[in-house]
Amino acid sequence: MAGILDSVDQRTQLVGENRLEILMFRLTGRQLFAINVFKVQEVLQMPKLTLMPHRHRFVCGVVTLRGQTLPVIDLSQAIGMRPQVPNEHSTIIVTEYNRSVQAFLVGGVERILNLNWEAILPPPGGAGRQHYLTAISKVEDHIVEIIDVEKVLAEITPMSTKVSAEKLADPLLEHARGREVLLVDDSSVAMAQLKSTMAQLDIHSHSASDGLRALKQLKSWADEGLDMQDKLLMVITDAEMPEMDGYRLTTEIRNDPRLKDLYVVLHTSLSGSFNEAMVKKVGCDNFLSKFQPDKLVDVICERLQLDQPNV
Known part of the structure; x- marks a missing residue:
């Protein structure tokens, strides 16, 4: 896990070339999921988790990283899969979306993959988990599902669209x-x-x-x-x-x-x-x-x- 995000400066050169890098991970099963590396701040073992009263059902609790308190979101449960049980050996991915920082509980991080956006396709129609996907890709004969994190976050903390x-x-x-x-x-x-x-x-x-x-x-x-x-x-x-x-x-x-x-x-x-x-x-x-x-x-x-x- 150490060093997985060490070469961010090199990755910035991909943008504008219709390329991206995705961080692949698993949740509660064998299916591969991914998010864009540029959204990721760090990947680490779960720090001490503090439970909070009246928290959203997708939020496991909060952790403190370098003086900042972050919610830990059970990404598996948030996209309609079975909940994960957090422990001291769990892995979290710390991300920044829409000017907010949060951690996602995952089953384990796989690797970073460099792709062309042309290899990233819209998800197929249908019900179920596709509701939480923005795209899919195929990596070594395995389907990788790219999660619509904005939708997950909006369900936990809805954003106002009202103009003043x-x-x-x-x-x-x-x-x-x-x-x-x-x-x-x-x-x-x-x-x-x-x-x-x-x-x-x-x-x-x-x-x-x-x-x-x-x-x-x-x-x-x-x-x-x-x-x-x-x-x-x-x-x-x-x-x-x-x-x-x-x-x-x-x-x-x-x-x-x-x-x-x-x-x-x-x-x-x-x-x-x-x-x-x-x-x-x-x-x-x-x-x-x-x-x-x-x-x-x-x-x-x-x-x-x-x-x-x-x-």
Whole structure:
């Protein structure tokens, strides 16, 4: 387990090349699961677990790491599998999503794997565990299920999608009413959050579950002869998605003369200066950490200001 995340600097070079690295692990059975390495802070043996009264049923308790108290979430139970029983030999994965840090109880960590996003496919339709997956991949004849962690966290601590009255009162938003946006995200929870915010602004939302589908839709509109800047107020895209990530999507938009002037916002649960650097590298116009309705409105107002400089 030691050293499993030692080469993060090398991995940052993968982003923008439509590549990622996943951390594979098991829960209560033989099935392999994974999350993106960039969400992972560390992997370690369970520290002393403290039980908390009135905790959510998916939360085993809390641990203290370097002065920070973190909830420990039973990931197996959270995605509908049988609960795990934590003990001093248990393994936890400490992650950061949407500006919050938490630990996930897992059965054991396998290894890190470098993949192309084209090898990451949308999950098959159907009931059951697919409800908690954003994607799947095949590794040495084994199916790896990539978990929709945003959905798991939203069920434990739901995020508000309500825009404050103060933000809604901004007169600049009158210029947004009736406009259209393209939302690109593989998480059903994130997509619903975005659509809710847009509805409050009377903005019409088109949606795509990955970068490749979004690019095909954009090119289809352009093929119809539509002026893309008139058509869309902006494109709001997640970073990590099956088949084509948000960084590559932005690069492809900038490389198409018909699309290159679109306003593109990177909207991701990945946080920190790394993403700000990637925004500049691939040519995004703005960056926003999930999920902050008021700040999303600020970004929309910044975009509107470009068309209404004297407002």
